Amino acid sequence: MPHQAVVPITAEGLKTACSQCNLQELCLPFGMSDGDIDQLDGLVGGRRKVKRHQHLYRVGDTFEAIFAVRTGSFKTDVLLEDGREQVTGFQMSGEIIGLDGISTDAHTCNAVALEDSDVCIIPFANLETLSREVESLQHQFHKVMSREIVRDHGVMMLLGSMRAEERLAAFLINMSQRFTARGFSAAEFHLRMTREEIGSYLGLKLETVSRAFSRFQENGLIKVQQKHIRIVNIGGLKALLSHLPSV
Amino acid sequence: MPHQAVVPITAEGLKTACSQCNLQELCLPFGMSDGDIDQLDGLVGGRRKVKRHQHLYRVGDTFEAIFAVRTGSFKTDVLLEDGREQVTGFQMSGEIIGLDGISTDAHTCNAVALEDSDVCIIPFANLETLSREVESLQHQFHKVMSREIVRDHGVMMLLGSMRAEERLAAFLINMSQRFTARGFSAAEFHLRMTREEIGSYLGLKLETVSRAFSRFQENGLIKVQQKHIRIVNIGGLKALLSHLPSV
DNA sequence: CAAGCGGGTTGACGTGGATCAAACGCCCCA
């Protein structure tokens, strides 16, 4: 296995992993009462650091745990035999990675760190056991999975029915919302992924992504400097999605 | 609510809904032991008939239950404000519909019968309660959700990275496999959806779907007569996917 | 400080699939 070693953590530290974590509002325990969260001792089996460009898991790895992003960010992708890549998602702090592995006990996509990151390891056996005891955990976990399905439907909509600029506008609005939820600026942020990765996610070539960025800038919607994005006219971006005249 | 009335069923009939059902191998209980399946009394809350072109549920309907297709088939779709439709999936007997509703307690897509159909109603509260008691049910349900996520990733691959003929070949192979699993011919089947619905699912216009069908026929891969499809050269179809020279 | 390189931008051109349009065939129903 090409995996890095699990970061050793004291049993004491992990006992309070969730109850002490400031990502509660974004992560699995979202919506659970403090009392219920206190029951999650032992849910997290460890932590793991993953360096930029390293894999958290690969297609075919046996599935044992899901992961909660603590810091950093990831992409997940699937490959075709001839090498074509499809990025299926980008994950930020508090988000859960690895749900794809449950169905066959083996991972069906790759998860790669976009920057130096670390994750909580949630052994799936722990999660299922605790879920049978803590009703709210069970329900939250089901919501997390369902949310992933709903998100995937949104991506299908995007890939199947939108044109290039609509796709990129949807992407930027989505990123903005997720940064906001994490206490960062809604208008100014740093993308961790390349134009090629954005393109793969959106079903476009990197040149098309680059051109759409430039067009948005010409139209005064955003300011682009490489990976640094400033949204100048969020209404204009949203109007692109609803096919309304831009404000 | 525009829903049809639930078909009244005797309590006795439902007590054995799953243990007596011949769809076990395809449905939620797949992989569970007979003993465990016997514990599923009360899981199914009722049955419902849905006529062709009628909705099983709509975007915004409150979520109370998931559904298992007993007979017939469905499509699920999402709409953009301007009316563009994206079909997110086609469901056949034994498959589960409605998982999208868990995340927000309201459905986020529409489910429409492609032909006269009927479904088992599985109240979600029942499912969560029983899942806490029957470990194998819990695990199977998690697998069903995960399988849906993996399927969605496949659709993203298709929409984001494949060309028209590859998409249609993938679609036909997938249909063939699902008919086979249900004891029907792998080579000859009747599509219940229109060219437009196939196109929406595959991110193509109906004319493009039609032309691709014609091309496949010219090349001796299939025989098409409206909705009736006969696969003549399955290897050739698969070769289209792997970018290999067709056999 | 120069060279090398990965990522990004921009331009010129090509093409796969969309669009527009016409006609066909199956099926329902009077």
Place this chain on the structure above:
DNA sequence: TGGGGCGTTTGATCCACGTCAACCCGCTTG
């Protein structure tokens, strides 16, 4: 039995995005 309409097929044309190519910029490394 004979319309009428939806779903499908097919042709002609168009255009959004892909492809190919040149160049730029900021970083890293020797």
